[in-house]
Amino acid sequence: MANRGQLHPESEIRAAIAAERREIAAVLDELPGRAWDEPSLCTGWRVREVAAHMSLGFRYSFPKLAGELVKARGSLDRMTDRCARRDAAEFSTTQLAGFLRDNAHHPWKPPVGGIVAALGHDVVHGLDITVPLDVDRRIPRDRLRMLLSAVDPKSVRFFGARLDGVELRATDLDWTFGAGAPLSGSAQDLLLVTYGRKLPSGRLDGPDAGRFTLPKAN
Structure with missing residues (x-):
């Protein structure tokens, strides 16, 4: 059980x-x-x-x-x-x-x-x-x-993810989390976001995607 x-x-x-x-x-x-x-x-x-x-x-x-x-x-x-x-x-x-x-x-x-x-x-x-x-x-x-079913505000805080003002929307699974401006990406990329990771450019879509994107290398 x-x-x-x-x-x-x-x-x-x-x-x-x-x-x-x-x-x-x-x-x-x-x-x-x-x-x-x-x-x-x-x-x-x-x-x-x-x-x-x-x-x-x-x-x-x-x-x-x-x-x-x-x-x-x-x-x-x-x-x-x-x-x-x-x-x-x-x-x-x-x-x-x-x-x-x-x-x-x-x-x-x-x-x-x-x-x-x-x-x-x-x-x-x-x-x-x-x-x-x-x-x-x-x-x-x-x-x-x-893993996505276990995402909640407590786990997000534990991993230092700052998701205020965004709603995560998976493009390949029926899953959303949060409220605010849409932040879209694959489920596994959004899982990384909930664990406080920033991702390479082009993997996320939305007006706040830059907050969760790695800076480009010089």
């Missing part, structure tokens, strides 16, 4: 997580070496830092994570940044892809948000890699529906 506030059975979400991890691992397997050093949608992280971060919960025990948090003086952001940079330097690209594949069924969940947040973690960080690299990967609709 689904938990309260969770519209899909847990077994269905776990199956989606396993599939997502295997598929992202396959994408990473095919990346040319230079792509690993390209910037991701995560500010300050290259593709290799994002890939390292995605497997953090599989590789670090709770005591080790607690120790890293102490070293970071209680800052989760500092801890995850330090670990991602160190692990990205330590492990090969083959190992980083393998961590996701080998842990497809690992039960890790983020500290908040439950099992749906675990799926969101994998899907969004996967898009953090594929979108700036212009890898044509479409997230299956069932996974998008699981």
Whole structure:
């Protein structure tokens, strides 16, 4: 049965997580070496830092994570940044892809948000890699529906997304969120917006699209 506030059975979400991890691992397997050093949608992280971060919960025990948090003086952001940079330097690209594949069924969940947040973690960080690299990967609709059904004002605030004055309108799914000027795009691009990401130019439409678009490189 689904938990309260969770519209899909847990077994269905776990199956989606396993599939997502295997598929992202396959994408990473095919990346040319230079792509690993390209910037991701995560500010300050290259593709290799994002890939390292995605497997953090599989590789670090709770005591080790607690120790890293102490070293970071209680800052989760500092801890995850330090670990991602160190692990990205330590492990090969083959190992980083393998961590996701080998842990497809690992039960890790983020500290908040439950099992749906675990799926969101994998899907969004996967898009953090594929979108700036212009890898044509479409997230299956069932996974998008699981995540979009969980979008609410609390989750939007948690991820630092500023959606005041706009209504998100998916062009490929029957989904809207918010109120105001229309901001249209694919469901997976709008999912990134709800997670506080800015996107490359041309992916969003609407009078406020510029607020959610990356500046052009000089």
